[in-house]
Amino acid sequence: MTRKWKLRKRTRDHDLLVEDAKPENAAKLLNQEIDYDVPGDAQNYCLPCARHFVDQASLLSHQKSKVHKKQVRNTAEKGTYSHEEAMRAAGFGSYMGPPAKLRKEDVDIRKETFPMPPEAVAESSEKPEPPKVAIEELEDLIAAA
16 A cells, blocks of 8 residues: 555644643644645634634534544543553553543634733724714715715
8 A cells, every 4th residue: 555545544643632732832823824825824723633724614614513523522531641651551561541631621722712812912902993074074965965
């Protein structure tokens, strides 16, 4: 079998997805710069599934799907692996299954629930004021109509 077919449906491993769910990494992934080589210009990213989407509507429909919910559940249950746990699984010592390390809320971080950086809040709070039109000008326009 060729390498092309082996890697066709390769996804990110669960331990890497847990690393992506950490707040410092999630902020970088959810607020990426515009990249025209990625679907949706890298603005619509699903963190637990490590996928880019074309628009916000397709991202929202994906987040309601069984595939997304199953990925969140699997990532939360499996979590990360320590070196000691890997050695036990390989046969060096008695193997005890890992306890649940994460909650679903820790893995399924969405852009709208993630706190925005202070710079972005300051920029979004500065709204341009609407142009002020004199009352006389409005009355003239009404009278002319």
